[in-house]
């Protein structure tokens with residue numbers, strides 16, 4: 001990582017922390033943020049489960065077990081965010097109702113992520129499938145995301161106000177931050193099991209640099225759109241969750 005990357009990492013992560021903390025504190029912007037997290041956390045579950053099966057098939061039981069646990073954690077995180085949205089009488093939009101393209105024929109903004117396009121620049125969608133992805137690409141890229149997610153969630157939780165509803169959400173998000181720390185740690189350990197230490201350092205450094213560049217791409221995209229984020233939420237509680245008493249209890253225990 002060169003000096004510029006290092007400085008931008010500090011400035012960029014500070015800016016992201018500031019923006020997300022502000023969006024979490026404000027009840028106007030909180031639903032969209034929660035919805036984004038719900039989609040990201042729940043969306044990673046099938047990928048992690050498929051990777052766990054692949055690791056088992058390749059004879060790496062240690063990694064298979066860690067990935068399976070990881071998938072369970074992310075499923076729980078998605079449920080926590082869905083529950084928080086439900087309490088605000090909101091839910092994630094139904095993507096089946098969102099057209100693939102806008103009226104101008106451009107792909108709908110909600111279906112692509114300038115951040116991930118830049119983060120995985122040079123890798124085709126095909127090469128990123130759980131059956132094909134290079135293990136080191138998965139381990140390095142996910143380690144950095146988990147490490148930063150841990151810090152970002154902890155900051156966001158602490159930015160929440162002290163009303164009773166927010167206090168519960170704060171506790172849940174702090175528990176998520178702890179889980180993310182565990183994910184970052186086992187992914188680093190998985191790299192250490194496969195590579196000599198100096199190669200691990202280089203791999204982590206490469207993905208840190210990619211993350212900084214991806215943040216820059218994301219900020220650039222946001223400026224182009226005048227800071228407007230496409231909405232990910234709609235009003236109402238999803239039917240399958242409206243009687244979620246068991247789930248309420250489950251979440252209260254988190």
Ligand SMILES: [Fe+2]
Nearest residue numbers: 041074077180
């Ligand atoms: Fe998570």
Ligand SMILES: [Fe+2]
Nearest residue numbers: 146179180183
């Ligand atoms: Fe995680």
